[in-house]
Amino acid sequence: MTIAAMITNLSLLNATVLTSTRMPSTMAEDGYLPAAFSALHPRYGTPWIAIIVSSMIYALLAQKTMVQLLTVYVWLRIGVTILTVLARIPWGHAGLLYVIVAPLVMSVVALVGSDPFARKWGPIPVLLGPVMYGGMKMMRKGRKEIRK
Secondary structure, rough: OOOHHHHHHHHHHEEEEEEEHHHHHHHHOOOOOOOOHHOOOOOOOHHHHHHHHHHHHHHOOOOOOHHHHHHHHHHHHHHHHHHHHOOOOOOOOHHHHHHHHHHHHHHHHHHOOOOOOHHHOOOHHHHHHHHHHHHHHHHHHHHHHHHO
């Protein structure tokens, strides 16, 4: 039974690495991440830089507890929400309310049971959200000016 559980965990890890590395690769193709993430391996045709970077992030996150990982997820979700608010939101005020309130409720619940690590490092992704948005907006503006 233990061997079956180990094989299952390896299969899940492999599936996670293979599917989640395609997101940065696609985002790089669309101009949301540096173009290096979309570089394909000459022999295998895989986004090898995205796979290596994602694997390093997984290795760093594997050292954390489940509560810490959930807190990191919530803080990242808040950062994504800030980016979403800065962009166009469908459904008017109802959509705006949803993308702001849901992550805030999740963050309050997570912070109630979180540890000092989460309270110390959690706000960083939230603060990086608007900075990344501004940087990406400037990069797109620069690309449009180059094309003209």
